[in-house]
Amino acid sequence: MMDFVIGHYNYWIAIFLMMVGFYTVISRGNLVKKIIGLNIFQVSVFLLYISLSTVQGGAAPIITEGTELYSNPLPHVLILTAIVVGVATTALGLALVVRIKEAYGTIEEDEIHEQDHSL
Amino acid sequence: MTHNLILRVVSKTLIPAIIIFALYVQFHGDFGPGGGFQAGVILSAALILYALVFGLDAAEQVIPPTLLRSLASLGVLIYAGVGVVTLFLGGNYLDYSVLGSTQIAGQHIGILLVELGVGITVFAVMLLIFFAFADRGRP
Amino acid sequence: MIDLFVNITLLAFLAITAVAIVRMTNLFAIIMLFGIFSFLSAALFVVMDAVDVAFTEAAVGAGVSTVLMIATIALTKDQKEKPSESHRPWLPLAVVIVTGAALVYGTLDIPAFGDPEAPAHTHVAPHYLEKSMSETGIPNVVTSVLASYRGFDTLGEVVVVFTAGIAVLLLIGGRRPTSKSDNPERDQNDA
Numbered sequence: 001m002m003d004f005v006i007g008h009y010n011y012w013i014a015i016f017l018m019m020v021g022f023y024t025v026i027s028r029g030n031l032v033k034k035i036i037g038l039n040i041f042q043v044s045v046f047l048l049y050i051s052l053s054t055v056q057g058g059a060a061p062i063i064t065e066g067t068e069l070y071s072n073p074l075p076h077v078l079i080l081t082a083i084v085v086g087v088a089t090t091a092l093g094l095a096l097v098v099r100i101k102e103a104y105g106t107i108e109e110d111e112i113h114e115q116d117h118s119l
Numbered sequence: 120m121t122h123n124l125i126l127r128v129v130s131k132t133l134i135p136a137i138i139i140f141a142l143y144v145q146f147h148g149d150f151g152p153g154g155g156f157q158a159g160v161i162l163s164a165a166l167i168l169y170a171l172v173f174g175l176d177a178a179e180q181v182i183p184p185t186l187l188r189s190l191a192s193l194g195v196l197i198y199a200g201v202g203v204v205t206l207f208l209g210g211n212y213l214d215y216s217v218l219g220s221t222q223i224a225g226q227h228i229g230i231l232l233v234e235l236g237v238g239i240t241v242f243a244v245m246l247l248i249f250f251a252f253a254d255r256g257r258p
Numbered sequence: 259m260i261d262l263f264v265n266i267t268l269l270a271f272l273a274i275t276a277v278a279i280v281r282m283t284n285l286f287a288i289i290m291l292f293g294i295f296s297f298l299s300a301a302l303f304v305v306m307d308a309v310d311v312a313f314t315e316a317a318v319g320a321g322v323s324t325v326l327m328i329a330t331i332a333l334t335k336d337q338k339e340k341p342s343e344s345h346r347p348w349l350p351l352a353v354v355i356v357t358g359a360a361l362v363y364g365t366l367d368i369p370a371f372g373d374p375e376a377p378a379h380t381h382v383a384p385h386y387l388e389k390s391m392s393e394t395g396i397p398n399v400v401t402s403v404l405a406s407y408r409g410f411d412t413l414g415e416v417v418v419v420f421t422a423g424i425a426v427l428l429l430i431g432g433r434r435p436t437s438k439s440d441n442p443e444r445d446q447n448d449a
Binding site for chain 2: 330395400
Binding site: 108 | 273351425
């Protein structure tokens, strides 16, 4: 039982972070906070992938003499590029927030809806 | 922030070290941790630090945004161009083995060029994004 | 054993920081905490042997994205998150708990953390690890997979970064038109 919990602890924390991020995105009205929630969501996915790539007793995937066991390099590649793409898309989201602030004078979702007479 | 002496002195000593480190990460990425993505971000962080401490105008004199726009496209062009060159040399797209006399030499040249393209694009885009945000705040 | 202890502690810190981020309302403090969150995750990636990823996360998450977020709150001049009337916590909480429960159910079949026999480690990864030196001559397998074996994928990623840069420039590049600023009424007619 204890082995099972320790063996799955990483995944559960990743899921918990995903829940926290998702909750922030759907329950908060402030647009900057929504984007931070999205980022937490993103980090949770990174964490899940890297957890899956780990090999017990393995080394970092840089070939050196005398080392036999390495962790899986493929998820590292996927996540490395995802981080850089992630910051570029975050910047795009933040640029949209800046434009919304200039157009509506607020970054609170409620006040934007009020001005649009939507909702 | 432009009048803060300690920040100015410390960042003047730090920025060259950060740039050297970025170049090390760029070209040593084959043997240790690192590569174009990391190097590009670190290099742009050095210039963002410069802009934060010495002001946006000074930073835009060091590297004008028009140059950055060309650099951003240049990186993608280098990457895609390596693929086209391998096509003309008779290989598949992005098959670097045909670039050198032996397979390993070709792979080395290809990976070096491709990582350089990645580094240039990431550096230029990160800095362009920062300049766009910072420019927007000016009166 | 020590690895496992560090791993568990850092993950607990990560969870606590995330909860603190949700509960706070001061945006500046939230962004600073998000920088700490990124650094913690970078440390965690080092513990899990993903040095290249940790490197990137430390430079990007804690460096560039924090600067961009601070630039945004400087531009929007909103320091505090306002309490929202239309957003009640119960429906989102229910949605999140259902999603989380489904995912936890899914993890029950995943091989345990660090299991060398997991399917993910037995198909294509051993090929990269064994052949990287003879096929590309590059000891860092992450670099050889990134640039050579999966070079086409990376080309796509670079184009995405480039496109995102262009989009940001289109949105906020150049000076703000002065005549239209501070006029929230303008867009009502367009909407």
